[in-house]
Amino acid sequence: MKMKLSRTLIQSAVAAAALTLAGTALADVTVISFGGANQKAQDKAFYGPFAASKGGSVTPGEYNGEQAKIKAMVEAGNVTWDVVEVESPELLRGCEEGLYEKLDYSKIGAKSEFLPKTVSDCGVGIFVWSTALAYNADKLKTAPTSWADFWDVKKFPGKRGLRKGAKYTLEFALLADGVKPADVYKVLGTKEGVERAFKKLDQIKGDIQWWEAGAQPPQLLASGDVVMSSVYNGRIAAAQKEGKNLKIVWNGSIYDVDSWAIPKGSPKRDEAYRFIKFASQPENQRVFSAEIPYGPTNAKAVSGMDPKIAAELPTAPENLKGAFATDTEFWVEHGEDLEQRFNAWAAR
Amino acid sequence: MTAASNTADALAPPAASVPSLKKRLRRAEMRKKLLYGALILPLAVFLLVAFVWPIASLLTRSIDNPEVHDNLPHTLRELKAWDGEGMPPAAVFTAFAAELESAKGSPAIAEIAKRLNREETGYRSLIMKTARKLPLPADTDVPSALTEIDARWGEAETWRAIRRSGGATTPFYLLAAIDRSIDTHGNIVTAPPEEAVYVNVLMRTFWMSLIVTGLCLVLGFPVAYLMAKLATKQSNMLMFFVLLPFWTSVLVRVAAWIILLQNEGLINKVLMAIGLTDGPLQLLFNRVGVYVAMVHILLPFMVLPLYSVMKGISPVYVRAAVSLGCPPFKSFWKVYFPQTLPGIGAGALLVFIMCMGYYITPALLGSPQEQMVSYFIAFYTNQTINWGMAAALSAVLLGATLVLYMVYARYLGPTRVKLVKPR
Known part of the structure; x- marks a missing residue:
């Protein structure tokens, strides 16, 4: 009896201590991003300064965009990820399926502070990134200028890198076949358009080296395993900093927005909001863009930026020529079908 | 019953204070x-x-199908009365509009849309678009109002798709896992060749597993034989080398093979230095690389059962055969080899079944033409979150493996190996 009493005493003391601690010290937020050069830049621009501002500490983690783990967490009611970086089709789908919290913008900032189309019900844009053509300027004498050149194996012999998957691959095939950027999704929405894209891919099937992680194409380009490749533009900048002579062709690049989202049922919603608000401030987004050339989403961040850095971003007016945005709705609708079709084509 | 026990009692020895034996x-x-x-x-x-x-x-x-069944129960009940030809009765439209309206804004609507989109691409946006326009103003003619939102509500096929996807269970995923589907009239049809993939992948999985098992046997048999013949000290040393790879993670070993096999890698450099080839050989991202790494990883699983069986074979039999005038190779083949069959069977089965589920090695070292079934299971689990499809592919893989095992147990199992007829 005595022991039991003392145990309850200890328990209540611990509980009381925890309560008072929670009032003063700040819990840490688990923030999951895509890793690599992108995570390094986030650490410098967001995680470190967030902790320094006494906002709370950040436990970083990384994933490859698979929604399975988030779905499993939300369904089991045991959410351990507080803030996640998501690509736009997954964000839209996850929002509809109830994987993510509907955001309360009064806790983040007015939607009008952000560039149009970078904020939605469940996600706040972090940055604008681009999938573009890149080549090794040391290995190629003449520079390619379009996806048509990418398909020209006579003029540019050698292997080419493409991301293993239907998304972007089919768009690039249609661009190479002469479809105008504005018509790509209209054509890809028809049966004939899909046939056309796969027929175009057939032409260079034997010359393609497929990649899956964003860190692969710069390595493949640097080692000379491929002469050109589709790349995430930020990864090329990281390789350039290491002295590799890699160049980007912005013509025919496709840009998309990555967003912060809060998995539904996160126990640290308030901290998550505080982190998102902090990371959305123009000064922090400017630091991020200086680390890795992804375009900021906060309208004010663009104005005060070093012009040299601004010129390297996918959102720079010069780079937007011939570029277009990915059609999120299209990929949510046709994604499953086209990825299945792509798998069947690639496995043959 | 009582009569029988009575007789039993009568037959039992008397004074049964001690229980009977x-x-x-x-x-x-x-x-x-x-x-x-x-x-x-x-x-x-x-x-x-x-x-x-x-x-x-x-x-x-793999057969679970709750999306439409649980979320549109009234619509499905009304659809039951419809013969499938012409347009369904107005009651169907009314029930559907009401249920869609109540599902609006909740995850249920996304579930319905996602499931129907698998029946026909485009139904997702149809559901979403329709839900956005609900509720309909009071006193409207629901069928014509829905048809006005989208002409597809005026087509019988749309309603047939809803009815088709409305069962509590569905063969949809299992059929899709063997490249089959159910057409609008309820017949099972083969998928068009540009979409068919899984039967090929399953055959490939079997074929690659068979090749790897064969290679493991060819390479592992002499090693096991040598180990069984050598003195304990030397065979222990060899055993150490066989077991050594177990202490390194599979991922590390696969990464090591990437470094060795790549264009600028050690093997290609050596080959070019000694003048065997002019340019680098393509050893990576094709079947060669996958076979090399898989055989390397699975070899111990072949060597160990072989060795344990060979260790138990008495050398007396071969000696007897030779002393009776049988040539050395023939005596090995006729006397020794049949006794190793249980080891071969166990090793081959172990390696083969492990091959069937291989994922990481083909994923890292192979091109899309080398991917086995487990790659697609991972794809559906992680990428598209189509767990029905992932489960169906798993079921097909499990079923195929079980059938194979039963064939093995029936014809080649340890108790069946009787190639040497008892005389």
């Missing part, structure tokens, strides 16, 4: 059985909780 024996046996049962109970419970139950619950996902 039979009874005592039975009791002792019962005690032994209980003891055995208690001994394996922890493992049995563990297997049940950690193995049987998860697998069973996963497999049920």
Whole structure:
């Protein structure tokens, strides 16, 4: 009896201590991003300064965009990820399926502070990134200028890198076949358009080296395993900093927005909001863009930026020529079908 | 019954204060059985909780079909009365509009849309678009109002798709896992060649597993033979080398092969230095690389059972055969080799079944033409979150493996190996 009493005493003391601690010290937020050069830049621009501002500490983690783990967490009611970086089709789908919290913008900032189309019900844009053509300027004498050149194996012999998957691959095939950027999704929405894209891919099937992680194409380009490749533009900048002579062709690049989202049922919603608000401030987004050339989403961040850095971003007016945005709705609708079709084509 | 026991009592020895021998024996046996049962109970419970139950619950996902069934119950009930020709009655439209409206804004609507989109691409946006326009103003003609929102509501096929996807269970995923589907008239049809993939992938999985098993046997047999013949000290040394790879993670070994096999890698550099080839050979991202790494990883699983069987074979038989005038190779082939068959069977089965589920090695070292079934299971689990499809592919893989195992047990199992006829 005595022991039991003392145990309850200890328990209540611990509980009381925890309560008072929670009032003063700040819990840490688990923030999951895509890793690599992108995570390094986030650490410098967001995680470190967030902790320094006494906002709370950040436990970083990384994933490859698979929604399975988030779905499993939300369904089991045991959410351990507080803030996640998501690509736009997954964000839209996850929002509809109830994987993510509907955001309360009064806790983040007015939607009008952000560039149009970078904020939605469940996600706040972090940055604008681009999938573009890149080549090794040391290995190629003449520079390619379009996806048509990418398909020209006579003029540019050698292997080419493409991301293993239907998304972007089919768009690039249609661009190479002469479809105008504005018509790509209209054509890809028809049966004939899909046939056309796969027929175009057939032409260079034997010359393609497929990649899956964003860190692969710069390595493949640097080692000379491929002469050109589709790349995430930020990864090329990281390789350039290491002295590799890699160049980007912005013509025919496709840009998309990555967003912060809060998995539904996160126990640290308030901290998550505080982190998102902090990371959305123009000064922090400017630091991020200086680390890795992804375009900021906060309208004010663009104005005060070093012009040299601004010129390297996918959102720079010069780079937007011939570029277009990915059609999120299209990929949510046709994604499953086209990825299945792509798998069947690639496995043959 | 009573009569029988009466006779039994009559036959039993009198003054039965001590239980009969039979009874005592039975009791002792019962005690032994209980003891055995208690001994394996922890493992049995563990297997049940950690193995049987998860697998069973996963497999049920391959036929589970709750999306439309649970979320549009009234619509489905009304659709039952419809003959499938012409337009469904107005009651169907009314029930559908009401249920869609109540599902609006909740995850249920996304579930319905996602499931119907698998029947026909485009139905997702149809559902979403329709839900956005609801509720309809009071006193409208629901069928014409829905048709006005989208012409597809005026087509019988749309409603047939809803009815088709409305069962509590569905063969949809299992059929898709073998490149089949159900057409609008309920017949099972083969998928068009540009979409068919899984039958090929399954055959490829079998074929690659067979090749790897064969290579492991060819490479592992001499090693096991040597180990069984050598003195303990030397064979222990060899055993150490066989077991060494077990202490390194599979991922590290695969990464090591990437470094060795790549264009600028060690093997290509050596080949070019000694002048065997002019340019680098393509050893990576094709079948060669996958075979090399898989054989390397799975070789111990072939060597160990072979060795354990060979160690138990008495050298007396071969000596006897040779002393009776049988040539050395013939005596090896006729006398020694048949005795190793149980080891070959066990090793081959182990390697083959492990091959069937291989994922990481083909994923890292192969091109899309080398991917096996487990790649697609991972794809559906992680990428598209189509767990029905992932479960169906798992079920097909499990089924195929079980059939194979039964064939093995029937014709090649350890008890069946009787190539040397007893004389």
